[in-house]
Amino acid sequence: MSQNQPPVEPPSEPVAQPRKDDAVLGGQAPVPITGVVLGGLPGVTRRLAGVxxxxxxxxLSEALKYGEAGLELLLKALEDESWQVQYAAFCLxxxxxxxxxxxxxxxxxxxxEFEVVTVDEQSREISRDRHFAQYFTEDLGNGVTLxxxxxxxxxxxMGSRDETRRDNEGPQxxxxxxxxxMGKFSVTQTQWRAVAALPKLKRELNPDPSHFKGDNLPVENISWYDAVEFCHRLSQKSGRHYALPSEAQWEYxxxxxxxxxxxxxxxxxxxLANYKGQYTYGSGVQGLYREQxxxxxxxxxxxxxxxxxMHGNVWEWCADSWHKNYQGAPSDGRAWYDNDNPVKLLRGGSWSYAPDCCRCAFRLYSSRADDIFSTVGLRVVARRGENFYPFALLR
Incomplete structure (x- = not known):
């Protein structure tokens, strides 16, 4: 071979990459999800801190192999920024x-666990996904819970940006x-009766006010004052602060x-919802009108x-007083309340209203706080403590 000929480089070999089923020592490289983590507890700890x-x-399952120390890692994962990680740790x-x-x-x-559905502009279902959320159960007595x-x-x-929006839905x-x-459901007639049986605070409550009767039907035919009394009695019994949602909380x-x-x-x-189905929204289709x-x-x-x-069935009282638009509204979630304004707010639409009235941004007012209708009920909210674990239950 001529000495002037350049030396031949040996063929380069590809950098070894782990297969999806390889065992991997925890480190900087992304770890295959199905791989077993080596390196003992430190390897698991590094992976739990991964991106x-x-x-x-x-x-999380690997952590269970390491006794008390592994359980501590799972408990720490209950405070992970991802609800999926929190849920997985909780289940284990x-x-x-x-x-x-x-x-x-x-x-x-x-x-x-619950299902979330998305529809297209023609009201056709295009996705159905599984979601998870956390909750607590309030004991109302005699086997009734909330x-x-x-x-x-x-x-x-907040508000609507649609070109066809109502004037009172802006400015966004x-x-x-x-x-x-927030209540998972509108307050039912069974729940209403349980709280109505508690000691009076400011006003009497009719234990059976609804036009449509049924234990698991939403309570209706209640005034704003009735709804506030319900919240006060529930607060006194439970030791938590229950209230009607602010308009901002409700839309959020x-x-x-x-x-x-x-x-x-x-x-x-x-x-997917109970409203006056003879009417349509946008390119949607007509449906049932259940009339109750x-x-x-x-x-x-x-x-x-x-x-x-949250769309249809019964309107839900909010804590706020009515304002004709959002000019001057608070920037946080507080209720916008005027002591000298008797006009109160309703959100969500109902069984007897067109779909346009069931939109997230739609606002309705009641001319008097003591009005009652078979289309109006309530849903309650409760405060969260300032110092709490992520989603921890603190009284």
Whole structure:
């Protein structure tokens, strides 16, 4: 071989990359989700601090192999920034027999599973996804309970930006909402009777005011003053602060992160909500007109926060006084209340109203706070403590 010929480089070999089923020592490189983490407890700890949600979830089962130290990692995962990781850790910990774990879990709310549906502009279902949320159960006595869902804090644009919006739905503006709890459903007639039986605070409550009768139907035919009395009695019994939602809390909770007219999307269908189905919204289709209320949760779909029947069935009282638009509105989630203004606010639409009135942004007022209608009920909210674990239940 000529000495002037350049030396031949040996063929380069590809850098070894782990296969999806390889065991991997925790480190800087992304770890295959299905791989087993080596490196003992430090390897699992590194993976639980990883970037991907999937990787952190996969490491949770590995942590169980390391006794008390592994359980501590799972307990720490209950405070992960991802609700998916929180849920996975909670499910694994619930199966443990350790008294220490059971005691620690008492500080955290349980989870429930629900379906979220999205429709297109023609009211056709285009997706159905499984979601999870946390909640607590309030005991109203005699076996009657009230489920309250943990609503995360956040910022949203309140009001409507649609060209066809009502004047009172603007100007669209940002509102910052602190975390709170909200009823999973409108208050039922059974729940109303339980609270109406509690000691009077400011006014009498009719234990059976509804026009349409049924234990699991929403209570209706109640005034704003009745709804406030209900909240006061419930607060006194429970030791928590219950109230009607502010208008900002209600719209934030209804939207659940969406910006469309309905949390379902750009249209609505009577297969998912109870409203006057002879009328349509946008390019949507006609549906049923049931001419009465339906049992709460009967459509078996919720929004992304885990709240049911936010569109239709019954209007829900809000704490605020009526204002003709949002000029001068608070920037946070407080109720905008005027002591000398007897006109109160309603949200959500009802069984006898057109779909346009069921939109997230639609606002309705009642000329007097003591008005009662078979289309009007309530849903309650409760405060969250300032110092709490993520979604922890503190009295």
């Amino acid at each position: 991907t949600v999937e990787g952190r979830i996969a490491a 910990l619930q199966k443990q027999k350790s008294l220490k774990v059971k005691q620690r879990l008492k500080k955290y709310l349980p989870w429930f 489920e309250m869902v943990a609503i995360p804090g956040g910022t949203f644009m 503006h940002p509102r910052e909402i602190a975390p709170f709890y 909770a209804c939207r659940a992160g969406t910006t469309t007219p309905f949390h379902f999307g750009k249209a609505i269908t009577t297969e 209320t339906t049992p709460v949760g009967s459509f078996q779909v919720a929004n992304a926060f885990g709240l049911y029947d």
